[in-house]
Amino acid sequence: MPDRHLAHGSTDGPLRPGPPAGPKQPGSGTKGKGTLSAMVYAAAPVVVFAAVVGFVALPIAIGISIAVALALAVFQMMRGEGLMNAIGGVIGVAIAGGIAAWTGSANDFFLIGIWAALAGAVVTLASLIVRRPLTGVIWNAVHGNDRPWREDRPTLLAHDLATAAVTLLLAGRFIAQQWAYLSDSTGLLAFADIATGTPVTAVAGVAVFWAFRRSTKRLINNAGTRTATQA
Numbered sequence: 001m002p003d004r005h006l007a008h009g010s011t012d013g014p015l016r017p018g019p020p021a022g023p024k025q026p027g028s029g030t031k032g033k034g035t036l037s038a039m040v041y042a043a044a045p046v047v048v049f050a051a052v053v054g055f056v057a058l059p060i061a062i063g064i065s066i067a068v069a070l071a072l073a074v075f076q077m078m079r080g081e082g083l084m085n086a087i088g089g090v091i092g093v094a095i096a097g098g099i100a101a102w103t104g105s106a107n108d109f110f111l112i113g114i115w116a117a118l119a120g121a122v123v124t125l126a127s128l129i130v131r132r133p134l135t136g137v138i139w140n141a142v143h144g145n146d147r148p149w150r151e152d153r154p155t156l157l158a159h160d161l162a163t164a165a166v167t168l169l170l171a172g173r174f175i176a177q178q179w180a181y182l183s184d185s186t187g188l189l190a191f192a193d194i195a196t197g198t199p200v201t202a203v204a205g206v207a208v209f210w211a212f213r214r215s216t217k218r219l220i221n222n223a224g225t226r227t228a229t230q231a
Contacts, residue, residue, distance in 0.1 A: 050190035062097035133163035162211035
């Protein structure tokens with residue numbers, strides 16, 4: 001019988017260690033960079049507006065913030081980061097600036113974010129009260145609206161927790177910004193907007209991702225494994 005090692009083209013002697021691990025694959029570690037970029041894109045027009053509104057007329061400050069948003073949008077498109085994201089940022093700043101120009105108050109530049117946070121908190125809280133947590137409704141819709149996610153207690157609990165986290169974070173954002181708004185400080189409003197913006201969204205995203213992953217594992221992956229075993 002031929003030697004097993006020779007049959008596979010190996011030589012006698014002790015086994016040699018395998019080749020060293022290759023370089024880190026492209027794209028790994030880009031998630032954190034993407035989050036940081038999103039924070040910069042969202043914060044820059046706000047910071048610029050708050051910095052200049054005390055020195056120039058309100059319409060000029062609004063125009064400068066919109067120009068900054070446009071410049072960032074062009075930069076995003078040049079980097080291939082998506083047309084919708086770039087345009088969305090410009091539209092948001094333009095609408096905020098339009099409200100501030102209409103009311104004549106620099107603080108009203110932040111009204112959309114304040115009331116959007118309150119509306120989001122109310123909607124997610126209502127979904128918890130009626131026992132249909134919003135993250136679970138969305139997950140089920142993504143997967144064809146035919147998954148028994150509410151009958152599976154661990155899955156329902158995961159979405160209760162994720163939706164509750166989103167509710168608390170949105171409520172906290174509203175409270176912080178509304179307090180700054182009532183304090184009549186544009187600089188404080190800008191700080192509250194930035195501090196409770198992308199960082200809060202990232203934390204909420206982690207909770208939602210966990211609930212989605214848990215649901216998929218229990219109701220799709222495990223279900224497929226059971227079906228294969230029965231077959």
